[in-house]
Amino acid sequence: MTRTVRRATVDDCWEIHEVARESWHGAYDDVLGAERVDDVVSDWYAIGDLESAITGTNGRENAVFLVAESATADAATGTDLEPALEGFAHAVPWPEDASVAFLARLYVRPDRWREGVGTALLEHLETLLSRAFDRLRLAVLASNAVGISFYESRGFERLKTRDSDLGSGLEEHVYEKSLPAVDE
Template structure:
């Protein structure tokens, strides 16, 4: 089943939070303590914050739907004249391997091209083997290692870029 990719609306907030929760525990369960995941979800996926991201003019926020249900989402922002930063990309783990993440990357890449940028950049936790495998499979190239703060803890992260 092919996912329909569309712009997110305020009606999608609850579904985005649910997808984020399922994806975080599935992707980061072996890398982060459950209390760290819970704290990060509470901070990053507060419904008011998600709604603000959806409504923000400068942020592209897309959802993937299958049979009317939101099963994935992505958000991005042009942070430099030549770069779009992919802030989030998550797919419900029950739908991994169905091409939904690739479709979301495709839509963000299209949006980036419309802005005339050279690349899409993102960070992936070094311990997130699922995310690393996905981003490399869709053409992102690994750059330098940095540190990312998650719920007050520092974790190694790789910077990734995709030429557009």
């Protein structure tokens, strides 16, 4: 299997939408309920919005939308099969601080968790963003143990806890890490 991380194109939108649906159900069904997860994914990952988010990052150093895909070979024929999208990441400038990038989205299909997909996306994203930003910030629901473990193991430190926009009683943690300095 060969994994590739590349910039997303509008042709990826449906697969990105499906990765989001699978990931959200895997992480949040027990917290939000399956019906609420479907509503959130339909709203936050509408195809038109994904197309705008992807095209909005084209040609920019301070915003990026990446996908990770893997390709395998057919065992019988040895021919390469169509690459399968495993995950995606999207980052934009933090509105209140020009030195901070905001990791708006990083999701991986649950059957690919702990296989290095998220790490590959994050490392590629950090390399691209380090030219324009000093730090990378994100928010993750306090109940998302998989997400919290992932981010903390990659050097993110919790800055604060705040109420989530997803409903009363839900909290999210805000994390941040320094980006590597760019040698010029």
